[in-house]
Amino acid sequence: MAYFRVVFLSLIVVIFSLTDPAESLAGYDYIDINSPFLRKIPIAVPLFKAKAESVNDAHMQMSLKASDMLSGMLDFTGYFKMLNRQSFLEDPSKAETTLLNIDFHNWTAVGAELLVTGEFQIRGDVFEIELRLFDTIKSSRLIGKKYTTGVNDLRGVMRLFSGEIVFYLTGNRGVFDSRIAFVSNGTGSKEIYTCEFDGVNIRPFTRNNAITLFPAWSSDGQWIAYTSYLKGNPDLYVKNVKDGSVSVVANKGINITPAWVPGKFELAATFSYSGDQDIYLLTGTGKVIKKLTNERGSDVSPSWSPDGKKMAFVSSRSGMPQIYVLDIESSHAERLTFSGRYNTQPSWSPKGDKIAYSGMNGGRHNIYLIGLDGKDPVQLTRNGGDNESPSWSPDGSLIVFSSTREGPSRIYVMTSYGTDQRRLFAISGEQTNPKWSPSGLNYK
Amino acid sequence: MKKKMRIVLALLCVISVFLFTASCSKQTVKADLQDGKDAKPAPVAAAPAPAPAPAPAPVVQKAPVPVGPTVEEVAAREKAAALKTVVNEDVYFDYDSAVLGAAAQDVLKNKSIILGKYSGVSVTIEGHCDERGTNEYNLALGERRAESAKSFLVSLGVNASRLKTISYGEEKPVDAGKDESAWAKNRRAHFATE
Numbered sequence: 001m002a003y004f005r006v007v008f009l010s011l012i013v014v015i016f017s018l019t020d021p022a023e024s025l026a027g028y029d030y031i032d033i034n035s036p037f038l039r040k041i042p043i044a045v046p047l048f049k050a051k052a053e054s055v056n057d058a059h060m061q062m063s064l065k066a067s068d069m070l071s072g073m074l075d076f077t078g079y080f081k082m083l084n085r086q087s088f089l090e091d092p093s094k095a096e097t098t099l100l101n102i103d104f105h106n107w108t109a110v111g112a113e114l115l116v117t118g119e120f121q122i123r124g125d126v127f128e129i130e131l132r133l134f135d136t137i138k139s140s141r142l143i144g145k146k147y148t149t150g151v152n153d154l155r156g157v158m159r160l161f162s163g164e165i166v167f168y169l170t171g172n173r174g175v176f177d178s179r180i181a182f183v184s185n186g187t188g189s190k191e192i193y194t195c196e197f198d199g200v201n202i203r204p205f206t207r208n209n210a211i212t213l214f215p216a217w218s219s220d221g222q223w224i225a226y227t228s229y230l231k232g233n234p235d236l237y238v239k240n241v242k243d244g245s246v247s248v249v250a251n252k253g254i255n256i257t258p259a260w261v262p263g264k265f266e267l268a269a270t271f272s273y274s275g276d277q278d279i280y281l282l283t284g285t286g287k288v289i290k291k292l293t294n295e296r297g298s299d300v301s302p303s304w305s306p307d308g309k310k311m312a313f314v315s316s317r318s319g320m321p322q323i324y325v326l327d328i329e330s331s332h333a334e335r336l337t338f339s340g341r342y343n344t345q346p347s348w349s350p351k352g353d354k355i356a357y358s359g360m361n362g363g364r365h366n367i368y369l370i371g372l373d374g375k376d377p378v379q380l381t382r383n384g385g386d387n388e389s390p391s392w393s394p395d396g397s398l399i400v401f402s403s404t405r406e407g408p409s410r411i412y413v414m415t416s417y418g419t420d421q422r423r424l425f426a427i428s429g430e431q432t433n434p435k436w437s438p439s440g441l442n443y444k
Numbered sequence: 445m446k447k448k449m450r451i452v453l454a455l456l457c458v459i460s461v462f463l464f465t466a467s468c469s470k471q472t473v474k475a476d477l478q479d480g481k482d483a484k485p486a487p488v489a490a491a492p493a494p495a496p497a498p499a500p501a502p503v504v505q506k507a508p509v510p511v512g513p514t515v516e517e518v519a520a521r522e523k524a525a526a527l528k529t530v531v532n533e534d535v536y537f538d539y540d541s542a543v544l545g546a547a548a549q550d551v552l553k554n555k556s557i558i559l560g561k562y563s564g565v566s567v568t569i570e571g572h573c574d575e576r577g578t579n580e581y582n583l584a585l586g587e588r589r590a591e592s593a594k595s596f597l598v599s600l601g602v603n604a605s606r607l608k609t610i611s612y613g614e615e616k617p618v619d620a621g622k623d624e625s626a627w628a629k630n631r632r633a634h635f636a637t638e
Contacts, residue, residue, distance in 0.1 A: 190615070211615050213579065227583075233610060234583060254587050254611055257580045270584065277584045298584035314581055320540060321581050342540070344578040358578060365578065388578055432579065 030169040031079050038417070040081040041169075042111045044136075045071045046088060046095040048118030048129065062122060066129070066154055070116065073162040076198050077174060077397065078415040083112055097132065099141045107136040114142075116165070127151045131161045133168065143168055155200070175393045179437045180400055181205065181215035181224055182411055186429030192226055194437075197393070199411070199424030206239075216258040217437040218265065223284065225258035225267055236269055238286060249286035253277075259302040259311075268292060268302040268311060279313055292326060293333065303346045303355070312336065312346035312355050323357055325372070336374045343368075347390045347399075349416070356380075356390035356399055356416075367401055369416070380418035389432060392416070394439035400424075402432045526558045527565060527637050534618075534632040535593050540577065542588035544596055552593060555635065556600035563603075569593050570634040571611040572618075574627035579614050586611035593633040 030041065048067045050059035075082045088095070089106040096102045097117035107115050115136050120129035126148060133143040143164050147157045159176040166174035175197040183190050192205040192215045205224060206212050212228040225238045231248075236255035239246045249255050253272030260267045265284035270277055274291075277298045281289040293299040297316040304311050311326045315333075320341045326333040337343040342360035349355065353372065358365045365386040370377040381387035384405030391400050396416060403412045406423070409430040414421040513521070533555070535548045544552065559565060571590030573582035590609035598604045618634075619626035 211612075213583075213615075253609075254583055256583050272584075272587055277587065298581065298588065300584050301580045316581075316584075321577070342577065344581045360576075363576070 038079070038415075041079060041113050042081045042083055043074065043114040043116065044083045044085075044088065044107055044110065044112035045074070045116045046085060046090065048120055049094070049097055051119050051121045058122065062120065062127075062151075062154075066120065066158065067118060069154060069158045070118070070131075070162060073158055073176060073198065074116075074165065076413075077162075077166060078420045079166070079169065080114075083110060097130070099132075099134070102134065104134070104136045104139045107134075112136050122151060125151050127154065127157070129157060131157075133165050155196070159196075172395045172397070173439055174395055175398060175436075175439070177441050178394050178439050179221075179441055180391075180411070180424070180434055181217065181437065182402075182431050182434040183213055183215065184427065184429050184431045186427055190432075192224065194224075195425070197436075202425065202427065205241075214257050214433055215435045216260055216267070217435060218260045218267075218284070219262045219438050221438050221441045223260070223265075225260065225269070227254075227256045227258070236286060238267075238284060247285045249282070257301045259304055262304055262306055262308045264308065268304070270298075270300045270302075279311075292328070292331075294331075295333075301345055303348045305348050306350055306352045310348075312348055314344045314346065323355065323370075325355075336370060336372070337377070338374065339377060345389055347392055349392050350394055350396040354416075356392065358388045358390065358401075367399065367418075378418075380414065381421070387412075389434055391434055391436045393436050398436075400434040400436050402434060523562055526562065530555050530558050530567065530635050531637055534629075534634050535589075536628060537589055537631045537633070539574070539627075539631065540585065542571075542585065542592045544592055548593075549596065552596050553600065556597050556602050559597070559602050559606070565637060566606040566608070568608045568610060568636045570616075570636060571609065571613075572616060572630055572632050572634060573614045574630040575614045575617060575622075576627060577614065583611050583613035583615075586613045589631075589633050 031038070045067055047063045050063055052059055071082055074080050087110050089110055095117065097119045102115070113136055115134040116131065117134070118129055118131045120127065127150065128146070128148045130144070130146045132141055134141050145161060145164060147160065149157050163173050163176045166172065178197045179194050180197065180199070181192055181194045184193050189209050190211050190213060191208060192212055193202050194205050195202040206226070206228065208228050208230045210229040212226060214227045216225045217223070222241055223238055224241060225236065227234050228237055231250065233250060234254050234256055236249040236258060237246055251271050251273040254270065254277065256270050258267050258269040266289065267282050267284065268279050269282060270279050276296060277300065278291055279293045279299045279302050281292050283289060292311065293313065293315070295315065295317045299313055299315045301314040302311050303313070309328055311328060313324055313326060314321050315324050318335065321344050322335055323337040323343050323346045324333045325336050336355065337357070337359070340359045340361050343357055345358045347356045354369050355372070356367060356369050359368045359377070365388050366382060367380045367387050367390045368377040369380060380399070381401070381403070385403055387401055387403045387405070389402045393400070398413050399416055400411060400413050402409050409432050410426065411424045411431045411434045412421055413424055533551050535544070535551050537543070537548065538545065559567070569590045571586035571588065573586050577585065587609065590611055594604070594607045594609050597607060617630040619629045
């Protein structure tokens with residue numbers, strides 16, 4: 001390999017990029033993420049091969065674990081049709097891994113258009129793996145990477161390579177370096193937890209022993225704002241994700257529903273100390289910059305447009321909760337939703353063209369998508385309990401939400417077209433208020 | 445004989461505790477009015493059941509005291525019962541509404557009479573919602589419910605400084621059921637005296 005490039009990351013010790021110059025042209029034409037009629041690309045991920053003189057149980061386990069992990073992450077995106085290893089013509093554990101040796105006919109014959117191969121070594125605590133993506137129809141290698149890391153950071157490597165694959169095919173980094181915050185009452189009181197993009201590695205974020213609600217990530221992913229009854233009253237907290245430092249806004253009345261301004265250390269939240277429930281613009285530490293809404297009635301649940309010039313929110317000013325869009329500069333608010341009598345929880349898409357929200361119809365909440373013209377909302381969930389709290393993945397391809405379709409409220413993910421709806425995990429208690437983080441979180 | 449003595453002693457003890465709390469509660473009330481927020485209201489309801497625990501060391505033997513309820517005791521009991529009504533009777537609302545209907549107004553009028561009589565008592569009005577809405581909006585709605593109950597009491601002459609409000613939205617249902625009868629019970633303003 002003539003073009004080795006060495007990159008040092010804190011997470012993965014070394015990455016060699018096994019890249020030919022011709023490969024650096026990304027193939028965005030593989031997947032058009034803007035197409036609502038997305039065809040899933042059939043992809044084969046045979047078991048990764050152990051590079052060892054004698055392959056032992058540890059190798060076999062690692063092989064299965066690593067290849068399944070990568071399969072799972074790719075499957076999660078909704079872009080791929082994962083081919084069953086049972087159907088492969090080649091022995092999945094012995095399949096060739098490099099361009100020169102692969103017989104691509106064996107892969108096109110089983111319907112694969114893409115193929116991922118891996119070859120790894122375990123040296124003590126060090127895990128080394130070469131991962132490659134091939135176009136089986138063109139018989140060409142699209143990506144080749146070599147990672148060296150600790151044996152315990154398999155997920156870190158698989159997240160990185162999944163990100164490479166999705167970036168190559170779509171031009172977008174995907175969701176692999178994002179997390180999801182949510183509320184769970186498993187301990188007896190509602191607390192905030194975070195997990196990886198696919199629901200793995202759930203960690204407590206608050207231990208307040210008090211009702212804690214409405215997590216909101218800052219756009220650099222360094223802060224989560226939320227409401228908690230820690231001191232008895234629903235106050236607003238802004239907590240640093242890394243060092244845990246906290247500022248509190250404890251006005252009389254409610255201090256709820258924070259939403260960060262994109263790219264700034266500023267946020268909007270609802271306060272009621274003036275006697276009316278209005279949305280205020282605050283500094284990251286909670287000092288009021290200005291009042292954003294003025295009309296009589298409840299104004300809650302702000303959600304910013306990606307350029308920070310507009311803000312969607314819920315208002316009862318018409319006598320029932322409906323979604324409005326406020327133009328920040330002119331302070332002019334326009335009603336966006338007109339169908340149904342209860343439309344709340346707006347979430348502005350990262351691309352900026354749509355707003356997801358939950359609307360009640362026939363006594364049930366479902367997730368809808370609406371354009372900024374306010375016309376023809378599209379219903380994304382149906383026939384299954386209450387579906388609430390939509391929140392977009394940072395790349396705009398997925399929406400996380402809560403649903404009672406299986407009884408207790410749990411966290412689900414679907415594509416932004418409403419397809420591939422699945423539960424992220426089942427843990428004790430009920431889970432609500434999911435919020436997807438921005439991308440680029442550097443986490444272990 | 446010895447047993448009888450013990451009973452008399454215990455009763456003496458109870459009465460003295462009673463007298464003590466009665467005078468004490470007046471003081472607490474004063475503090476309450478001054479900074480309304482943190483001071484706890486009189487522990488009236490809890491008072492009548494002190495354990496006949498450690499008796500004061502030297503027990504003075506006196507002629508048997510008449511053991512019937514004292515005036516203070518009767519008054520305290522009445523007050524406790526009245527305040528229990530304030531706490532036990534919730535004010536109910538229609539779906540997605542903070543408007544006080546006729547029944548809700550009657551309940552509040554009754555509370556205003558009791559609060560008028562016991563002018564030292566402060567209450568917290570909790571606003572609650574049923575589970576059907578979304579919890580962000582319900583937290584706001586719960587506050588509007590608590591505030592409309594408060595405004596009504598103020599209009600009936602109860603001093604606003606005695607009425608604190610807090611919204612719990614849909615977070616603390618009294619009935620976990622998932623039908624209209626449960627929801628109707630959960631759409632409420634609840635009064636707490638502590």
